[in-house]
Amino acid sequence: MMEILGRTNSVNVRKVAWCAAELGVPFTRSDWGRGFRPTSEPEFLALNPNATVPVIRDGDVVLYESHSIVRYLCAKHRPQWLGETPEAVGLISQWMDWSLSVLATPMSVVFQGKKVNPPPYTPEQVVAATARAKELWVMIARAMDEGTAPFGGEEFTAADFVIAPFMERYVTTIEPQFEAPVLDAWLSRCRARPAFHEHVTVPAP
Numbered sequence: 001m002m003e004i005l006g007r008t009n010s011v012n013v014r015k016v017a018w019c020a021a022e023l024g025v026p027f028t029r030s031d032w033g034r035g036f037r038p039t040s041e042p043e044f045l046a047l048n049p050n051a052t053v054p055v056i057r058d059g060d061v062v063l064y065e066s067h068s069i070v071r072y073l074c075a076k077h078r079p080q081w082l083g084e085t086p087e088a089v090g091l092i093s094q095w096m097d098w099s100l101s102v103l104a105t106p107m108s109v110v111f112q113g114k115k116v117n118p119p120p121y122t123p124e125q126v127v128a129a130t131a132r133a134k135e136l137w138v139m140i141a142r143a144m145d146e147g148t149a150p151f152g153g154e155e156f157t158a159a160d161f162v163i164a165p166f167m168e169r170y171v172t173t174i175e176p177q178f179e180a181p182v183l184d185a186w187l188s189r190c191r192a193r194p195a196f197h198e199h200v201t202v203p204a205p
């Protein structure tokens with residue numbers, strides 16, 4: 001059976017667990033990472049020398065980087081979720097990469113600034129990151145309103161699994177007053193799914 005290594009309060013672990021559950025892929029999970037078994041242990045470093053969660057072990061396949069794991073799971077079990085035309089593949093991939101390279105940083109600064117004690121960032125850094133995160137969620141909502149976002153639709157794509165867990169975190173712990181009907185509707189649809197409820201809407205640390 002596939003194994004996920006990583007604590008459930010990590011947004012990156014949540015992405016992978018939700019994707020696997022929606023695909024019907026059975027898995028076990030073990031608590032590694034901050035507050036649990038340290039990823040600096042040699043057993044973990046042998047799987048991921050970057051010492052980050054999540055990692056999966058699926059038979060002989062060992063992978064780290066949450067978005068690569070989501071791509072792998074979709075490619076193996078539901079390749080259409082990666083896009084059915086070259087254009088769709090490009091767009092889904094673009095948003096997945098964007099969410100790691102652009103969205104994840106301010107989200108992480110704000111979240112850790114609010115939740116980690118002592119906060120690893122100054123209040124000024126948290127204020128700046130909050131403003132940046134808000135700009136980015138406005139950008140996401142606009143793309144959804146314009147119909148150019150390859151996520152939040154009737155059918156899943158790989159991009160849903162990596163962006164919706166950030167959205168859940170944004171509206172629950174960062175900006176509960178954020179007003180964007182298109183995001184509210186998407187979040188409601190996600191929350192109605194048992195797998196999202198089980199693997200993403202779990203209590204934050």
Ligand SMILES: N[C@@H](CCC(=O)N[C@@H](CS)C(=O)NCC(=O)O)C(=O)O
Pocket residue numbers: 010011012013032033034039051052053054064065066067100
């Ligand atoms: N780009 C990586 C980032 C992984 C990452 O930074 N994971 C954090 C948790 S969200 C981590 O491992 N923190 C150290 C720890 O928990 O010990 C991915 O998407 O998997």
